Amino acid sequence: MTAVDRLRDSRTAVLSLGAVLAMLVLPFTGILSTFHLGLVISAMVLALFAMSFNLLFGYTGMLSFGHAAYFGTGAYTLALALDGQLGFLPSAFESFFPALLLAVVVAALVALVLGYLCVQRGDIYFAILTLALSMMLYETIYTWNDFTGGSDGITVLAEPIELGGLTLNLIDTGTFYYLTLAILVVSIVFIWRLINSPYGELLLSIRENPERATMIGVPVKRYQLSAFVIAGTFAGLAGTLFAVRTFIVTPHTLHWSMSAEPVMMTLLGGPSAFVGPIIGAVMFVGLEQFLSNITEYWQFGLGLLIVPIVLFFPDGLVGILRGDSGGIVDVRDYLSGLVGDEPTGKEDTHE
Amino acid sequence: MVTLDSIALAIVSGIANGMLLFLAAVGLTLIFGVLDVLNFAHGSLYMLGAYFTYFLVSDGGLLASLPGSFWLALVVAPLLVALVGVVMERFIIRPVYDQDHEFQLLLTFGLVLVIDNGARILWGTDFRSVSPPGLIDFQINLLGSGYPFYNVFLIIVGALAALTMWLVFERTRVGKIVRASSQDRGMANALGVNVPLVFTGTFLLGSLLAGLGGALAAPYQSIQPTMGESIIIESFIIVVIGGLGSFGGAFAGALLIGVVNSLAFLYLPSLQPVIPFLLVAVVLLTRPAGLFGKEVAA
Amino acid sequence: MSDPLLELDGLTKRFGELTAVDDVTRSIHEDDLTALIGPNGAGKTTIYNLMTGVLSPTSGSVRFMGEDVTDLEPHERVHRGLGRSYQVTNVFEGLSVRRNIRAPIIARSKQRWNLLGSTTEEIESETDRVLDLVGLGDIEDTECSALSYGDKRRVEIGVSLATDPNLVLLDEPTAGMNPTETERMVDLVQNLDAETEQSFFMTEHDIEIIFSIASRILVLDRGAVIADGTPEEIRQNERVQSAYLGGEA
Known part of the structure; x- marks a missing residue:
């Protein structure tokens, strides 16, 4: 490790510690109303969702358009368990933490089954299959009225938790804020360790070049599937928090437009940076507030943003702040290309 | 009740629906085969085809007062959709032809959000409908039951479109040029083929077919902004089953999904959403390259 | 001579009508630096893909260090x-x-x-x-x-x-x-x-390099091995000359 690395590491440590401290005291500062504190909770939940997505996209090179399947599975499992609808299980699962654990395990299992199918062919099919299979799950939940409540969904009422003499009332915004923060911080540390582990290094080799990764002895599909399951697990965890936060779980939590959210957050913040999805989640919640005042179909605005971001700023806000947009197309080249007849970059010989 | 007649009727309806699926899926697979771009927004073009038809023929529409307005709309609406497709290709997709697939997927995914939500903003979420033109708006006697002739009409048009495309791609010089461009851009370019023109033309044709599918669907199903997402997901299932880039795969896959859906809807309604999924799973596990996928030399 | 490292036995690969590799039976030994040469399209890349497991053969087998690896995934062959x-x-x-x-x-x-x-x-x-x-x-x-x-x-x-x-x-x-x-x-x-x-086993388009470093050369033409020997033997082989120079040889 060089001196520069050590300096960077210690700076990261100081910054992270500072961020956690700031988040810890934030509710006490009084600068945020309960409504705004709620928005911060939403941003934290979505940040976890987006980070789980970027474990696939940014670190393994797998672009999933169906990540809401695992988010929604987590949310539904928690809601069904708390509601006492899973009668075949011990009644202990009707309390929050056991239900949470169950929800995460179910999300992981669903990710294992669907992921196994999704990684069978190359990148294009992966994108197609993640979307198609997630929508299949959506349709199933939507039609399975008796069990899932159909389009009405299920109300989520988390009873207060007794924890060693302490009573946690999850409906209380302040309490839920700290629970969410704790889960987020632990997850971030876990994902950080993961991408810096030997295993994570092999994921990077798959992102860079799956064909070559095979030829250095990496069982590519098995690694892709394992990453998919880990990402699905964290998405499920985010889904459970989302369910408690919104008090209701509807089929929308598995819909493709929900899958679009982590894609968008990651693009906004920047997929190449670890903190990209977190920053993106904050931007996303802000944009949602702003745009949903204008139209109910606010994702229209996000769609309009995606195009220039992908073309000119694929490293998102982090890239712009770093002073390196990473753009695959230069804005000026693009504009002059529109005027001239010759399109840009057509020399590609297709291999 | 399950009778041979009712099964036969369900199969005919499935084929009719399969033809619409084919018109959508074949454009998707054609654009992928030639341009190596998967257009997520292809279903949105289909949706636009249906809305354009509606606005052309409904009261106050541009063609409403003309005789045979539906037949005119069947030509005009796909052309309008093709125009949208060409604009899309020129301004958004062309800059990323030689980039990783993920850029194209993200860009066209962004387009889905724009077009589908744009439709909701402009036209609302209410269902709309178009009546079939009087000429073909009647029932025929099929196996002893009254059966809408429009479904038969869909089968005829779909089969004609498939036959025309097959003839063009297999038997004409244009078809050869397109196939050459898809196999080796560099070589086609060196041989004097105007590759960008071929690409734009292919995108235009694919969009035109999606628009035609949407226009034909207008009297067949309710017109709403979500019809784009439904058709693109079904098209995805079709190309997974048939193999991306395969013309025959798109045709067989579309008919298979159409018929299976139709039968499942009748006899296993509660399992209907899961059945295409099971088909996909079986194909992936037994024929990893798709039913029509071919192994290629490196 | 030592046991062969790699043995190809009746290795054949067809793509539809095209036979890219046609019944190749050869052994590669540890002491040699073996080179595979042949005109473009002779099937060199396909042979590589069959050896590494990227493609599975239509018929025939690949053995590596005495073990049949024909049905092994590429990454498993790398581990071996x-x-x-x-x-x-x-x-x-x-x-x-x-x-x-x-x-x-x-x-x-x-x-x-x-x-x-x-x-x-x-x-x-x-x-x-x-x-x-x-x-x-x-x-x-x-x-x-x-x-x-x-x-x-x-x-x-x-x-x-x-x-x-x-x-x-x-x-x-x-x-x-x-x-x-x-x-x-x-x-x-x-x-x-x-x-x-x-x-090492190598392909190389620069024949001079092959002749200077390889101890054994296999010549592939239209999917089949048409010559096999030391650089001197290959240099004088008439079939090799006609494969490379066409009718002029």
Whole structure:
């Protein structure tokens, strides 16, 4: 490790510690109303969702358009368990933490089954299959009225938790804020360790070049599937928090437009940076507030943003702040290309 | 009740629906085969085809007062959709032809959000409908039951479109040029083929077919902004089953999904959403390259 | 003669009507530096893909160090000691040179399923060893995308060596190189062949290089081996001359 690395590491440590401290005291500062504190909770939940997505996209090179399947599975499992609808299980699962654990395990299992199918062919099919299979799950939940409540969904009422003499009332915004923060911080540390582990290094080799990764002895599909399951697990965890936060779980939590959210957050913040999805989640919640005042179909605005971001700023806000947009197309080249007849970059010989 | 007649009727309806699926899926697979771009927004073009038809023929529409307005709309609406497709290709997709697939997927995914939500903003979420033109708006006697002739009409048009495309791609010089461009851009370019023109033309044709599918669907199903997402997901299932880039795969896959859906809807309604999924799973596990996928030399 | 490293037995691959590899039966031995040559389209790449498991043969088998590997996945063959380098540079562009070399070493260690820990001292020292072997130690922190073509090709070879292969399949190691880079690459291959336990099997379009470093040459034409022998034997073989020079021979 060089001196520069050590300096960077210690700076990261100081910054992270500072961020956690700031988040810890934030509710006490009084600068945020309960409504705004709620928005911060939403941003934290979505940040976890987006980070789980970027474990696939940014670190393994797998672009999933169906990540809401695992988010929604987590949310539904928690809601069904708390509601006492899973009668075949011990009644202990009707309390929050056991239900949470169950929800995460179910999300992981669903990710294992669907992921196994999704990684069978190359990148294009992966994108197609993640979307198609997630929508299949959506349709199933939507039609399975008796069990899932159909389009009405299920109300989520988390009873207060007794924890060693302490009573946690999850409906209380302040309490839920700290629970969410704790889960987020632990997850971030876990994902950080993961991408810096030997295993994570092999994921990077798959992102860079799956064909070559095979030829250095990496069982590519098995690694892709394992990453998919880990990402699905964290998405499920985010889904459970989302369910408690919104008090209701509807089929929308598995819909493709929900899958679009982590894609968008990651693009906004920047997929190449670890903190990209977190920053993106904050931007996303802000944009949602702003745009949903204008139209109910606010994702229209996000769609309009995606195009220039992908073309000119694929490293998102982090890239712009770093002073390196990473753009695959230069804005000026693009504009002059529109005027001239010759399109840009057509020399590609297709291999 | 399950009778041979009712099964036969369900199969005919499935084929009719399969033809619409084919018109959508074949454009998707054609654009992928030639341009190596998967257009997520292809279903949105289909949706636009249906809305354009509606606005052309409904009261106050541009063609409403003309005789045979539906037949005119069947030509005009796909052309309008093709125009949208060409604009899309020129301004958004062309800059990323030689980039990783993920850029194209993200860009066209962004387009889905724009077009589908744009439709909701402009036209609302209410269902709309178009009546079939009087000429073909009647029932025929099929196996002893009254059966809408429009479904038969869909089968005829779909089969004609498939036959025309097959003839063009297999038997004409244009078809050869397109196939050459898809196999080796560099070589086609060196041989004097105007590759960008071929690409734009292919995108235009694919969009035109999606628009035609949407226009034909207008009297067949309710017109709403979500019809784009439904058709693109079904098209995805079709190309997974048939193999991306395969013309025959798109045709067989579309008919298979159409018929299976139709039968499942009748006899296993509660399992209907899961059945295409099971088909996909079986194909992936037994024929990893798709039913029509071919192994290629490196 | 020692036991063969690699044995191809009746190996055949058809794509539809086209027979790309036609009933090839050959053994590759440890003591040789074997080269495979043949005109464009003769089936060299297909043979490579059959050896490494990227394609499965229509019929016939591949044995490696006595074991039938025909039905093994590519990564399983790599674990058994069959390494490959590519004609077009095929490295992990966005990663540093060190990480490029370290990845194969992780992949063959028990650390490959270490999800939360760090790399061990053993992995790091093995990485250092391979970096020294191919002379990349001084640029280990550079991202591959920033390297010169020649350096990238050295990374390419280094990545293959880092899988700890018994046999390395080199695909046109000097393709696209300038004379200086070519000379350095030929030296590298010769040194590695002499000094390490690895054996090499290579294709190369530059026939002069083949004749100067290979001890045995296989000539492939239209999917079949039409000649097999020492460089001198191959030079004088009439079928080889007619395959390369057509009717003029």
